[in-house]
Amino acid sequence: VRLPHPGYSSGTGIAVSDNNVYVSSSGVFAGNNVTFWHNGVGVNLADPTITYPTAMSITLSGNDIYTAGSAYINGFEKFVPIYWKNQDKANKIETYSYNRGEGRGITVSGNDVYITGTTADIASGLGSSPPCYWKNGVPTFLYLSSLSSIKGIAKSIYISGNDIHVVGEVYQIGSGSPLGWAVYWKNGVATELAPPTQVSEANSITVVGDDVYIAGGVAGADRLLKATYWKNRVPVTLDTKYSVANSITVYDNDIYVAGNRGVDTALYWKNSSPVILGRGRANAIVVRK
DSSP: OOOOOSSOOOEEEEEEETTEEEEEEOOTTOOSSOSEEETTEEEOOOOTTEEEEEEEEEEEETTEEEEEEEEEETTTTEEEEEEEETTSOOEEOOOSTTOOEEEEEEEEETTEEEEEEEEOOGGGOTTOBOEEEEETTEEEEOOOSSOOOSEEEEEEEEEETTEEEEEEEEEOTTOOOSOOEEEEEETTEEEESSOTTSOEEEEEEEEETTEEEEEEEEEOTTSOEEEEEEETTEEEEOOSSSEEEEEEEEETTEEEEEEEETTTEEEEEETTEEEEEEESOOOOOOOOO
16 A cells, blocks of 8 residues: 655554554654555645654554654754644643653553654753653663663563563763664663674564564674564564564464565565565554454
8 A cells, every 4th residue: 555745755653443553653754744644545634843853653542543653843943842732733742951862662551652762861961862662751761780871771661550662772981883682671670682792673562461562673694684673572573584573463373574685575474474575674563353
């Protein structure tokens, strides 16, 4: 299904309710044009107080549509996390001073809105930008048990009862590299999914009962990422070629993982068996009966 857009964009998240399909739009380089598509029709959440919004995820709660991402405010003063509820004006999340922030994933539990991302933690000193999540605009910063990193990003969040599950990456202090290693936090307690010496990433999380599923990638001996998912922190390699797992869901005991092989082959794996979708990248997946 082709999704019309006046500029360059990609579908970043998906949510389905009855016969309605919602897809968030990255909207890169496209100004305030399309924020999400509803059944293939672009919806513009234009707001004169923001510039170049990118929507990275979308979720439904009852009859409400929540879309999260980032945008510039006050011209190009700084880049901050934002979210929309339905088609209201963007809710901007405060960041420290002129420090930037980035919003990635969103979920809603009751009346609480949770958004993952990264921003400065002034308590860690200037130059810090650790993974974090915001609950109703208030940040919780995520670290390792030993403070070996002050930079990273939280990408996905899942609320299960009173437990808050988050995944993302952290980067070595002083490395200057955007390559890090995958970490899972449960209620703020970190579990490193791969060692700091091995490049890896964690992009998506879902919880079914007592089982925690995480999608991402782990570099092999050739230093190229291989699509991987973890069930209860045990890794399962999905592909032998360069690939990434971007999203994961479980339905009727079957595990579905969406991602890409190489840079231009979209696919999903059902119980580790690949299903090629075509040219492109698959960023999100929903399974419905």
